[in-house]
Amino acid sequence: MSEKIELWGVKDPNISAQLALAARLDLFKSEAGLDVSCKFLESGTTMPGDLLKAEQKPFAFTQTPITSIFLHDKGLSTKLLAPLADIAGTQQVIIHESSGISQPKDLHGKQIGMAQGAAVYIALRNMSKDCNVNLDEVEFVNLLPHDQLAAFGDGKLHAIACWEPWTTKAQTMGGVFYFSGARSEIPGMESDVNWLVNQSCLIVPDENLKKQPEIAVKLLKVMKKATDLINHRRKDVSKVLASFFDISRVELVMAMQKNHYSMLMDGLFRIGVLAFRDFLHENGRVSQRFTENILYDTQYLAQVDPTAIKLRTTASRGLKIIEKNGVYYTEELRLQTDGMHLKFLLADDSRYVRLALTQAVKIIGGEVIGEATTGREAIDRFLELRPNFVTMDLSMPGVSGVEAIASILHKDPTVNIIVISGTNLDEVREEVFNLGVKVFIKKPFDPMNIATIIGSLVM
Structure with a gap:
């Protein structure tokens, strides 16, 4: 032994x-x-x-x-x-039934119980990027799970940001599931999400x-x-x-x-x-x-x-990347259209983001011909619709955006892929540029700014 x-x-x-x-x-x-x-x-x-x-x-x-x-x-x-x-699905925000919280901006001015350093805060942050919520206007109260439950039950908190099984207990005390790292029940955007890995x-x-x-x-x-x-x-x-x-x-x-x-x-x-x-x-x-x-x-x-072991490795192309107002692109980039109309497929699990992107596409005279909420759906819709532009979130349910990008570019190396992501990591940004991505835009973003920059790059 x-x-x-x-x-x-x-x-x-x-x-x-x-x-x-x-x-x-x-x-x-x-x-x-x-x-x-x-x-x-x-x-x-x-x-x-x-x-x-x-x-x-x-x-x-x-x-x-x-x-x-x-x-x-x-x-x-x-x-x-x-x-x-x-465990992203167990990292949840539960709102009290009397909190007055419906839309994400209703969180402004509210008190949320959360253990300091808890991973669920990342889900809150990514939700805020998609829904334009200012977390500086939210009051976080540092409490461990059992103390959160006690304060929640006494009506001293409008919401808790915690994990199972405490979040289920909170729902038995007058709580309503709002969202997790993997699922949103926010009114108007009920869907699977990937706000936390x-x-x-x-x-x-x-x-x-x-x-x-x-x-x-x-x-x-x-x-x-x-x-x-x-x-x-x-x-x-x-x-x-x-x-x-x-x-x-x-x-x-x-x-x-x-x-x-x-x-x-x-x-x-x-x-x-x-x-x-x-x-x-x-x-x-x-x-x-x-x-x-x-x-x-x-x-x-x-x-x-x-x-x-499924980690992808890509050869470095030695690209020089330019950054302007949260938009990254390669030096001397031009988005090729071959004289064709600008047809966009929007892949993002957030309805708010897709609406903002649709606005930007209309400003530059393009057309949204399809939408997808997962990486797998993005691949399937691309094969069906054959757009010349694809916007892609990196963190989506199921097949990741990175895997979807690799699959789409393998099928059509000429398509213009634009990443729209709250995941603004140096290593991941370098990876997707090496795969063949043309532009990387970090969330949150201003549709008018995006339209101006993309419009200036289209040939």
Whole structure:
């Protein structure tokens, strides 16, 4: 038997379902011959501080990339070895039925309970970009989940920004689901969205990877087994985990249904990690923008399941990029039309954004001939309609914008693709330009400004 190792998680089925299941079923011993003890902390944003204070640190832990990035900034280098679950659907904003909130701008002047540093804020920020909401006019009250519920129940908060199972509890106390990172029920824009890419991950300190890389691989093997059990034997798993997380089986099933348990390291995983990095740096929460090779490592998961590595690499074209008022394009760019009418396909999951883009297209004398709300739909509509211009959001439900761009350009390298995205990451922007994107526009944007710049580039 190998030496005993300690793993940390949180009492939260979104973050630590696989870890809890492996502990309950003793999968570490049966699947990998490991002697493991597990410690589960209260769900929240306190794990970085607890890890830093711990005299004996765990070999690995489950948390979101935010925790890993914080630890890097404090001198504890770690690696994301694999995602465990896409938990964006459980990161939710619940409004009180008496709050007077209907349209997004009704949030101005309201009090929202939220744990400081919570990932759900990214969903709020991306919603605000799509819907022109000024978050500076929203009062955020720093509370952990159980305190949010108490204040919400007492009518002291207009809304909470939290996660399952607390958000379901809030709905039993007079709350109404408003939106999550994956779904909007905002009146007039009820649809799937991608306002947050947030994944729980298996994270290992660099020192442990250096000393015992074989244990990291064994842990990933166990996590894969637990992931398969969750996906294929959900009924049995819910019986095991409900008592562990001290919630009813109904609450557990409702929370787990909003998650997508997967260890796939793809383009959306990359966007999520880099988006957290930039957000934390821009807001002064960390001191530097760590490079990708510092934040995650694919080599360990590749030894367990090489098909799970779907990160795209593109050759650099050495392009010189110009930026003007939030619009990026290559030097000496001209948008080719071959004398044809400007026909646009608009791909974005936000109705607000599509309406603003339609306005810009009309200003330059173009025509919107189709719309799409997912990457898959964008590909299908392109093949059906054959527009000469496509506007593409990068973070959409299902097939990502980056994958859709690659597919469309493979079918027609001459089409003019214009990215419209709240994901303004240096690495991702470089990737899409190398793929063949002509223009990159960051959200929020002014339709008149966009029309002026695009109009000046059309030949």
